[in-house]
Amino acid sequence: MKTLEWRRNELIILDQTKLPAEETYRRCTSWQDVKDAISVLAVRGAPAIGVAAAYGLVLGASELLRRKITDTAVFSAGLATVAAALDAARPTAVNLHWALTRMLKTAEKELAAGKSSAAITLALEREAVTLHAKDIEINRSISAYGAAAIIMQKGAKKLTVLTHCNAGALATADIGTALGVIRALHKRGLIERVYADETRPLLQGARLTVTELKADGIPVTLITDSTAGWVMKTGRVDAVIVGADRITANGDTANKIGTYSVSVLAKEHRIPFYVAAPLSTFDLSMTKGEEIPIEERHHDEVRRLRDVQLALADADVFNPAFDVTPHQNIEAIFTEKGTIEKPSETTVSAFFRT
Numbered sequence: 001m002k003t004l005e006w007r008r009n010e011l012i013i014l015d016q017t018k019l020p021a022e023e024t025y026r027r028c029t030s031w032q033d034v035k036d037a038i039s040v041l042a043v044r045g046a047p048a049i050g051v052a053a054a055y056g057l058v059l060g061a062s063e064l065l066r067r068k069i070t071d072t073a074v075f076s077a078g079l080a081t082v083a084a085a086l087d088a089a090r091p092t093a094v095n096l097h098w099a100l101t102r103m104l105k106t107a108e109k110e111l112a113a114g115k116s117s118a119a120i121t122l123a124l125e126r127e128a129v130t131l132h133a134k135d136i137e138i139n140r141s142i143s144a145y146g147a148a149a150i151i152m153q154k155g156a157k158k159l160t161v162l163t164h165c166n167a168g169a170l171a172t173a174d175i176g177t178a179l180g181v182i183r184a185l186h187k188r189g190l191i192e193r194v195y196a197d198e199t200r201p202l203l204q205g206a207r208l209t210v211t212e213l214k215a216d217g218i219p220v221t222l223i224t225d226s227t228a229g230w231v232m233k234t235g236r237v238d239a240v241i242v243g244a245d246r247i248t249a250n251g252d253t254a255n256k257i258g259t260y261s262v263s264v265l266a267k268e269h270r271i272p273f274y275v276a277a278p279l280s281t282f283d284l285s286m287t288k289g290e291e292i293p294i295e296e297r298h299h300d301e302v303r304r305l306r307d308v309q310l311a312l313a314d315a316d317v318f319n320p321a322f323d324v325t326p327h328q329n330i331e332a333i334f335t336e337k338g339t340i341e342k343p344s345e346t347t348v349s350a351f352f353r354t
């Protein structure tokens, strides 16, 4: 099962909306196909949507070429329009914006060097492939730093870990961020069990995390979101590890809705709460979590479960897809360049200075 695969001029996306019942793939041959796959969460998870959007822009560039737009200024304006549309598909995960900004910078450089629209398109393809490949190295590095930091804090003993949503291979190009750390600990024989929150309303924990971990032979127990407090209270959890969608300059962290509640529960039970994320998830232009745009999704995601009507069709619903965990609740953030202990404005800025 590969989350994303680039074949010349098409992006093959594993349709995560169908997992675990069906392993089906979406063939994206236009940037609109990619935007649609991101919007419906066929591809999801902050790093994966960044990579998908980068390929989406390559498809956008190819379309401009097919329309014989050879005037490079017009071509570049067309690229900016496609990038803005892809960027708008999901507002909270900053990796999407980060990847598209890098892609547009690549195009600008080529443009400034007097390259043709065809040459710019080739450069964009190279950049997207590089971003994709780099995510693999980044996952490995985050996982190694995370496992080392946890072993330093907890000692080399078997741990039971709770995670929320899916920050695994299905959300990235490789082993994942939070699940990458869990995989690295498991490799050393240090995972007793993982509790996976089901993660209402779209059940990324139940459908994706449980599937991934079971496939790797990692002991995993599925719990409802409302069971998280009880497994902590009854002494079953040693640590919480989650991924992130955007981290502000003071360490406040947006992640899947429900993460904030888990962090409060962890604090109450004195259980360390860790975040694993690449540097592309940091948004240092924002000083604190309150500035992060929170995506609100369709009310039917809560009223219905696929074909089953759970609530009245006209029930009033509030459906934010993400929440923000204050930095005070976070023990450490693991990145590909090292660990930020006790994230705060001071520790985050010191980390980025070095």
Ligand SMILES: CSC[C@@H](O)[C@@H](O)C(=O)COP(=O)(O)O
Pocket (backbone or CB within 6 Å): 041, 044, 045, 046, 047, 093, 164, 165, 166, 167, 168, 171, 172, 176, 177, 178, 204, 242, 243, 244, 245, 255, 256, 257, 321
């Ligand atoms: C490495 S993935 C990190 C986050 O993107 C992940 O925890 C998450 O919240 C995903 O939300 P989703 O709405 O499924 O894209």
